[in-house]
Amino acid sequence: MNQALLNKKLKDSFGETRFKPSEDSLTSSTIGLLQYLGGTLFWDLLRNSCGETHLLPEKVGELLEVYFWRRFLPDLEYNVNHVEPDVYCEFENYNLIIEAKKGDAFGQDEIQWRKEINSYYKEVESNKPLLFIAIGGNHSLKVKSIGLDKNGSIQTIYGASWQRLLGVCIAFVKEDTLSKADKRILNDVINLFDKHHFYNISWLKFLSIKSLGSSNLKVLEIWNEKDSFQSKNADLLMGLAPILQLKVNSFNTISSWKIIQKNLKKP
16 A cells, blocks of 8 residues: 555545545555565465466566556657556566556456557666566456567567455465465455455355255245246246346345255255
8 A cells, every 4th residue: 555655546545534445556555565575475476366377487586676657658659648557577587567457357458558568668678578467357367469569579468367366365375384474464465455345255166065954954945935936927027126126036046956955965
């Protein structure tokens, strides 16, 4: 959060008396804290937040500098105004641009990527390869390649998600090899993810099958009866929906309970 405050990026977060999460507050609250970890751990977290981790280098060297919303001069070909990548990092062996979006569903823009990359090459004199991570706002986390100029230069874009970054932080904080200081930073990041409505989710495929008692099965039976009524009277419910504010198919959330029942142990 410090970086957003220092760069005057919190106007969208405190327009009311309560905190309102924004793209900049999310970036600052997460990556802004993760930068205080060692360079190797910092990169491991970012790398594993990407969809195709194996295509990224495993090691990038020590973290030398981190800039938030650094202004790059326009390239005067694709844009005439300055551009402002959310995060720009200089590692020992690579440079990195991170373009962030508030949510995971949509928002990334190939035109914006091209503007930032072209401005980077116009302003930064470096022989180090450039990596580009687009976190949040991706329809897919598969690697993309974009053309930069008429000479056929190509830049690879690595898609990442905030939910994956949160999951990686949760996994890493359980490691015995981490120092207590590193774990405190990761725990703060996890808590700040929660403030931005990204939660620690246990996916169904990782949950073990549990035996249900008769009272639990009775609840499922009631839901199944409602589901049966809904399926037999769909036309009637559809007509009543505007009046009763019912949503057809709302009872389908546990309609597959019979499948579950087959896997249950008898009491």
